[in-house]
Amino acid sequence: MSRHIRAIIITLVLFGFGFIIGTMISRGTAQSTIPDNPALGMIPRSLTTLPQGNVNNDELTRAQIYQRVSPSVVSITVTRPGTFNTDTEVGGSGFVIDYNGHIVTNAHVVANASEIIVYFVDGTITRATLVGADLDSDLAVIKVDLSPDRLLPVTFGNVDSLFVGQSVLALGSPFGQDWTLTAGIISALNRTITGLSNYRIGSVIQTDAPINPGNSGGPLFNMQGEVIGVNSQIVSQTRANSGIGFSVPADLVQRVANELIQNGRVDYSYLGIYGGDVTLTLIEQLGLPNNQRGVVVSDTEVRSPARLAGIRTMTVSGQGTNNARVISADIIVAINGTPIPNFAEMIAYLAKYTRPNDVITLTVLRDGALIDLPLTLGSRRQ
Template identity: 45%
Template sequence: MKGVLRSQVVSVLVLTAVLVLTGCARAARQAQQPTVTEQSTATEIATAPSPTAAPAAPTVTIAAYDADKVVAAYETVLNRIYQTVLPSVVHIGIEQEVSQRQSPFGPQSQDPQPRRRGEGSGFVWDNRGHIVTNNHVIANADRVTVTFADNTVVEAMVLGADPDSDLAVVKVELPADSLRPVALGASHALKVGQLAVAIGNPFGQEFTMTSGIVSALGRTMSSPTRFANPDLIQTDAPLNPGNSGGPLLDRQGRVIGINTAILSDSGLSSGVGFAVPIRTAQQVVPALIRDGRYDYAWLGISGGSLPVEIAAAMDLPRDTRGTWVDDVVEDSPADKAGLRGNNRAVEIRGERAPVGGDVIVAIEGTPVREMDDLIAYMVRRTRPGDTVTLDVLRDGGERVQIEVTLGRRPEQRDIR
């Protein structure tokens, strides 16, 4: 369907805006300010008498401040972050063999096999040599090298990768006392407007720091597997190719996210970057170290947030919010539990639109107002084998509860 009727996909298909992997400005709207008269010792804001000659309000005096000291303090914070975190940030270089087309007349050349080279960023997770980066940085690499800020260069082995969260772990063999693990922040406690600092290797310019703010929270994008990657942090800290896998930091130098993608027509920073929250990494990374993979719970539906027109066509209140089930994957947990996809079509604004699918309005008592709510809950709070209760509105308004035993998310190639 077109317009509002286009579906997103949870656990099967997610339609998102065009996102450019970083391969690893900001226009601040000025609010109107009261007239301020600056004096040598204080700034006075006086309320003028009204036309009716009512008594003037008391003068409010704001203590003078030194603008230069404010800027100097900001610069000191940035430099402290850089100096503290720099030993924990690494440059990641990769090499990959590129196959040559075989000529019908025999080998084209006796030269060594050509190799593709790439680069990204990463950071020290612990003192056992585990380095966190993006999956797309090291995917299909035949050789991975890690360079530290002190020019130590060492080869690394890929331990595990998760394309869905775009996280990966590589391991280096170095003495524990030579490794400086990062401090981890609390991404779930972030607020829009907080300082956000990125350190990485954009365009090969090693150990570059850029800064901005947390622009938004709870963004969702699709992964290369087309499953959803929820709860992303949006930032206007400039991110460019080579920043992928590097840390996004708070003002105390703690990692709050892993830089992973930008939204851009040019492939360069446009002030809209995204980072995987550190809470996701804390969930996924230990499994990558231990098992080489992370298994997600799987429901087995495709759908999207419920459009108003679809709600009306199904005799539901127009203000009904929830995840609208467009289709149910055959033999999936959703199918076995009895969830229903669309089963009829109606005409909406001159177009034939499928309707009739269940609308999930809560999971385990937690309200589901849109598709992203369901995705985030599934990723954060469920594992394969868990049984959850879904509150569902059916075509015509009947409300039912359905228990579903969740499965393990299949590989993309296994979904039909």
């Protein structure tokens, strides 16, 4: 990348001292560099003891959570075939989700792996196999062959009860420093990020808890020690944490993990629209209330469920000129009676509550009137 290009990189926080898969916001291109070998610790580790003496309640709570959840969190080393018959090692994080040895991590952590090695906090080292990876959500499930008495699955929290300002903890292996605990808050909710495909991930949690390369695939905990997300990306002009990190929400993680374990793939529902959020320009041109919200449909794909249901393409006069003006546009304001304020919420709703072939009702604002359109969802292309 030219040193003259100054663009923020959304970094998939995969450790490797040099390995970054990023999305260049200003140019839409990806960048990766070759990693050095990860400096993951190879010696047995014991859990820290609870602090004694002059500690406050917050410190004690964090220490208690760390002691309780550390056995559930793992460090991961991945070997990938490199160029000129050389292998490349990268690393990330993950966490145990059941007594069958299934572990959740990011898809970009285990991509193209020829070997996956998992490290537990008690010093256990074992190989893992890939169960399945979902590029759309950037999530994957791997499996280790250990007896149930040596596994401690995490508990998932309720993401519907999350709030901005809520305290959170991230646990992982930033820069190979395994089982590193960092603390922060939920900075925002309902963000969207791009997965490893052309599709976006909705209802993403934004946090200022320090997340760095190596935290990828690791858990974000609430202060009850429950997993509320999988740490996946950061926004930074460097490879280091800038206080803006993103976690895939736990409800989507559970759905994806279950389907990968059962079917080896995830089938998402498909609507088939192009669009975006309501803007001030659109409000002014269509004479809408200033608090109008929803998803503005600019176009629909050929033979898509949306087009077959009668969703209309935006009509624009003077297109391609400085005098272009929207004449009419369908605005999706609800699905099955649930308000849809923006595109991110629509993505999240479809991923969380619907499956292919489900029949839903879209409430559409068209020419000042609300209409309900029944629609049978399709299956998203892989």
